[in-house]
Amino acid sequence: MQLNQYISDLLYRYDCVVVPNFGAFLSHSVSAQINQEINAFYPPKKRLSFNVKLQSNDGVLANHIADVEQITYDNALAKIAKHVSDINTRLEQNKAVELGCIGVLSLIDGKLIFEPSNEINYLTESFGLAQFISPEIAREKHLKVVESLEEKAPIALSARKRKTSTVLKYAAVAVLALGLGGYLGSNAYMQQIEQQNILAQEEANVALSQKIQEATFVVSTPLPAITLEVENFVGKYHIVAGAFRIEANCDRKLRQLKRLGFNARKIGQNRYGLHQVVYDSYQNRQDAQRALFSIKRTQDPAAWLLIKTLP
Secondary structure (H helix, E strand, O other), X not given: OOHHHHHHHHHOOOOEEEEOOOEEEEEEEEOOEEEOOOOEEEOOEEEEEEEOOOOOOOOHHHHHHHHHHOOOHHHHHHHHHHHHHHHHHHHHOOOOEEOOOOEEEEEEOOEEEEEEOOOOOOOHHHOOOOOEEOOOOOHHHHHHHHHHHHHHOHXXXXXXXXXXXXXXXXXXXXXXXXXXXXXXXXXXHHHHHHHHHHHHHHHHHHHHXXXXXXXXXXXXXXXXXXXXXXXXXXXXXXXXXXXXXXXHHHHHHHHHHHHOOOOOEEEEEOOOOOEEEEEEEEOOHHHXXXXXXXXXXXXXXXXXXXXXOOO
């Protein structure tokens, strides 16, 4: 299993990818930059970092591996645990662990050090943009050519300026005269059109009034009533708050979550016969992921994401 490839795929969609019982790879956006010393331009990108303290399983990586390899969620977790064990063994042997295009992990003086790679830009908005170096513009050479021309032909340049000024004066007078005449003619024409529109509007109002007075509206057969059925689709991404053997405990947890303001509900029993209650359900996975991070931070670190289409 190429764990680094799965992490790389998820970094395009998420700002945080947690490897259970190991740590989390984080990304944050960096604006475009310019290096004036070498005239280099760098597009916006995502800068990677690693946080060893974020180890709680949020289900994102395991669900992705299960979907790609067509295996169960538990088998995906087992594969992740084996890969993490191999990485820890290599780190304890003072060996650097290369994670492909993500970066390199190494253990130095008991601290886990992460050096990110710059091979891939995970910011999708910058797709197709690459860094480039612009050649320096030589302005001094052009200035010298202009100064040489002015020194050689000062009289010709002065005569040309006077001639241009005279032509511009006559042109301005002509434009002003044409504009004034056009404005006066246009104004008279618009007044004539407005009078004709007023007369036509009055005639139309009179005709409409007569039609309304003569009209009789009779509904012989009433329209049948229409019944609309609205489907209650709550989405297949559920943030699980707990699973209980006794249903009364599940009901107690449900009331507690509702008092806290959550749109909580019961989603039935799982394959182990436990009654499940969720904080909320979402149609969009990204919205569910953001809500899960908030709940794990403020309510319960053990909350997790269940992907299941309910009947």
